[in-house]
Amino acid sequence: MKITQQHIADLNKVQDATYQAELGLLEAKLGRKGINLQDVINKVAQFQVAIPSWALGAGGTRFGRFSYGGEPSTLEQKLDDIGLIHALTKSAGAVSLHIPWDIPQDYKAIKELAQSHDILFDAVNSNTFQDQAGAKNSYKFGSLCSSVDASREQAVQHNLEVIKIGDQLGSKSLTVWLADGSNFPGQRNFQTGLIHTEDSLKKIYAGMPDDWKLFIEYKPYEPNFYSTVIQDWGTSFMLANACGERAYTLVDLGHHLPNTNIEQIVATLMYKGKLGGFHFNDSKYGDDDLTVGSIKPYALFLIFNELVYGMQNNPQNPYPAWMIDASHNIKDPLEDLIQSLEAIRIAYATALLVDQDALKAAQLDNDVALCQELLQDAYRTDVRAILKAARIQSGAVADPIAAYRSLAVRSALINERGTASKATGL
Ligand code: PSV
Ligand code: MN
Secondary structure: OOOOHHHHHHHHHOOOOOHHHHHHHHHHHHHHOOOOHHHHHHHHHHOOOEEEHHHOOOOEEOOEEOOOOOOOOOHHHHHHHHHHHHHHHOOOOEEEOEOOOOOOOOHHHHHHHHHHOOOEEOOEEOOOOOOOOOOOOOOOOOOOOOOOHHHHHHHHHHHHHHHHHHHHHOOOEEEEOOOOEEOOOOOOOHHHHHHHHHHHHHHHHHOOOOOOEEEEEOOOOOOOOOEEOOOOHHHHHHHHHHHOOOEEEEEEOOOOOOOOOHHHHHHHHHHOOOEEEEEEOEOOOOOOOEOOOOOOHHHHHHHHHHHHHHHHHOOOOOOOEEEEOOOOOOOOHHHHHHHHHHHHHHHHHHHHOOOHHHHHHHHHOOOHHHHHHHHHHHHOOOOHHHHHHHHHHHOOOOOHHHHHHHOOHHHHHHHHHOOOOOOOOO
């Protein structure tokens, strides 16, 4: 299944009757704040988010997994699926690979395929949370933190291998997420585990090419339920500082205890120039990996408000790597990812509408009510016409979910791949 220029042109012929009027209204409304509508459309159009190679198949829980048919069973098919999303939205111009789930067989062919879909290779992810078939040493009791020298060394070597794979594809960063931790008090010496982790990360850092970045992801619990070595942003930040200038913290929205003020974490990291990457998803209770913006859209907006502020005011922070990290248990992953991309761009667009000068003045006046009004005025603006305009100007479709359905993409994939194919991943 390939979406052609002709498909897109045909789909965009019929326009929503109110679309132009909505744009006109937005232009007038934003103009009053001194914001140029076209500037916002351009920024939104440029905002690209990497799709994780592990999220194109059906997700599951430990209670079961329900496929929907037509799952991509090879890396090539995964790239084809991302190509479909990107053709419809022009907002998913990158892939984030998880190794060893997605080791390319033929690098040249994979690069050409990605190029044909206009897809770049974003951060590569290592996996030391599962034992691989034939592995000499186990990660049952940890990887980079392990008290067993051979397990630690194997985990370091795996990360160096992942860097080599990414390097051949044009990736420029490595994301390390560690499941390392303990299930019971007393099981592990906290300090020894941390020291081993720091030493191992330094070895990995030293093995990266000079233009690479290391992203250190944190998570409070799961799969370990008593302690996790890199449990919070502070630990990640400390380890990133220990590694060096090109090591950064990666924020995954699902990796916080309930009600954590994530926007404040974002602000702190950007001020320190250490926010390297971002995994988008949403959650109600824990690391639920739900569609972005489906549960806490206002929290997402507040996070984007800090991201926009940081991108405008913190040149010491590099442009972050944006990725989705979600799981799709009951929805078609491609539809779910399209919905997530939409939610991310909505949050970004609304954050761009915050009147920063007025907010600064209101903050200096300690006018609390006005501060809230200013934020909520932006949040409550319906920006969907802006997203539509950004898509149309980039050669995507006006309404991606409707297009996906009218082109019967899933049925076509089921016809091509059958109902029993299964994607690698969790
Ligand atoms: C862990 O929960 C995580 O967020 C990490 O990014 C992993 O690499 C990813 O999910 C996929 O399992
Ligand atoms: Mn993640």
